Amino acid sequence: xxxxxxxxxxxxxxxxxxxxxxxxxxxxxxxxxxxxxxxxxxxxxxxxxxxxxxxxxxxxxxxxxxxxxxxxxxxxxxxxxxxxxxxxxxxx
Amino acid sequence: xxxxxxxxxxxxxxxxxxxxxxxxxxxxxxxxxxxxxxxxxxxxxxxxxxxxxxxxxxxxxxxxxxxxxxxxxxxxxxxxxxxxxxxxxxxxxxxxxxxxxxxxxxxxxxxxxxxxxxxxxxxxxxxxxxxxxxxxxxxxxxxxxxxxxxxxxxxxxxxxxxxxxxxxxxxxxxxxxxxxxxxxxxxxxxxxxxxxxxxxxxxxxxxxxxxxxxxxxxxxxxxxxxxxxxxxxxxxxxxxxxxxxxxxxxxxxxxxxxxxxxxxxx
Numbered sequence: 407x408x409x410x411x412x413x414x415x416x417x418x419x420x421x422x423x424x425x426x427x428x429x430x431x432x433x434x435x436x437x438x439x440x441x442x443x444x445x446x447x448x449x450x451x452x453x454x455x456x457x458x459x460x461x462x463x464x465x466x467x468x469x470x471x472x473x474x475x476x477x478x479x480x481x482x483x484x485x486x487x488x489x490x491x492x493x494x495x496x497x498x
Numbered sequence: 499x500x501x502x503x504x505x506x507x508x509x510x511x512x513x514x515x516x517x518x519x520x521x522x523x524x525x526x527x528x529x530x531x532x533x534x535x536x537x538x539x540x541x542x543x544x545x546x547x548x549x550x551x552x553x554x555x556x557x558x559x560x561x562x563x564x565x566x567x568x569x570x571x572x573x574x575x576x577x578x579x580x581x582x583x584x585x586x587x588x589x590x591x592x593x594x595x596x597x598x599x600x601x602x603x604x605x606x607x608x609x610x611x612x613x614x615x616x617x618x619x620x621x622x623x624x625x626x627x628x629x630x631x632x633x634x635x636x637x638x639x640x641x642x643x644x645x646x647x648x649x650x651x652x653x654x655x656x657x658x659x660x661x662x663x664x665x666x667x668x669x670x671x672x673x674x675x676x677x678x679x680x681x682x683x684x685x686x687x688x689x690x691x692x693x694x695x696x697x698x699x700x701x702x703x704x705x706x707x708x709x710x711x712x713x714x715x716x717x718x719x720x721x722x723x724x725x726x727x728x729x730x731x732x733x734x735x736x737x738x739x740x741x742x743x744x745x746x747x748x749x750x751x752x753x754x755x756x757x758x759x760x761x762x763x764x
Contacts (some may be wrong), residue, residue: 475610484578
């Protein structure tokens, strides 16, 4: 269990969370202000954002799952070495 | 404050980092075999790397009063090449009796391919047949959840593997539960951009308890902070946690897991 009161959590982490939230808002503005189409990463990002309004204490887990590959079997061949942060889908 | 850095790729770091680690209270660190940032051309390249990990790097660490331990493998990022993997697996036993070798690692998966799974199974067999500890790398980002499940299946399918002798590293909120439920240890990697922030790592200790968990910096040639563990300990102190709990996470827990190898002596 946390050692902190809700007031202490606010005092210790509010400014950091506020800063990150504004960065996300600015990122969305930047994406929408740019030319061209969005890709699968923004679809996953928008889906993940919905979980921020959830109750309970599984938001971090649910956001991580929104970006995760939901399939179960190993893929035939590694397409490369890197990960891009969101699952592109089975036909990618 | 004293701590053990249980996952650091020091061949990628400067001597200044060793000095900072020692100044911050690091008494020992463990260096798993890693991808170099490019694919090595042959098993001979790995033989040289294993010599660096078992001969040169311990001396470099000793200059700063830090004990250096290591783990051997071909990293999952190079596991798509089955022929290379097989060659490297033949080289590894040459180094298993070196005094700073703790086991096989960091093995695991990267993109969750069939060849990666086969090479993981070969590593698990090597570890089991030589009674070695195992350090597991779980995949990055979108591949982590699926990859962690596949890794747990491979480990479960080998009846020789004792869960308490396996550390599953790079857990996050969506994988920590399944790792602990399987009886393994879990590592949280403190990275500035991916994996886990200090605040989230402490949240997970508060939520899941402090048993069978450690923190590591996994510092390498990418964005990473060698002092991430002591900085997170300071953050834990700011939250009001007792020193005994902090020491358990950053010293006693890694010591308990790693001491399952008789070579881990402080």
